[in-house]
Amino acid sequence: MDVYGGDRADARALHHSGARTACRVVRRIEGGKAMNWTSPAEFFAMGGYGQYVWGSFGVALVVLCAEWLLLRQRRQAALSQVKRQLILREEESR
Structure with missing residues (x-):
């Protein structure tokens, strides 16, 4: 699964061979940014x-x-x- 790391939400544990592929369960939030509400x-x-x-x-x-x-x-x-x-x-x- 993806974890939040720093400024992006796609940081992965690269020491594990299966972790180098993107998780299909987690959908990217619009443009990879965190949720922001304007009102x-x-x-x-x-x-x-x-x-x-x-x-x-x-x-x-x-x-x-x-x-x-x-x-x-x-x-x-x-x-x-x-x-x-x-x-x-x-x-x-x-």
Whole structure:
């Protein structure tokens, strides 16, 4: 596979015999240059793939927030259960 090296995106490990040929999987970006966006709208559009990119970020954010909330709820439930058990043990020892 191609790796980004310096000012171009076609630097290859030349010490390996199979690495001297261009990778067919990686497509060259327009003229071999890095991606540049001229406006915020162009950045968010992501060349027509923005709905998939930002949708993926949104789903990941929702899942992470849900995990955080559920974890917080489970922690509070566990703490209250431990507190109840301590109170019961204290009452039994009297």
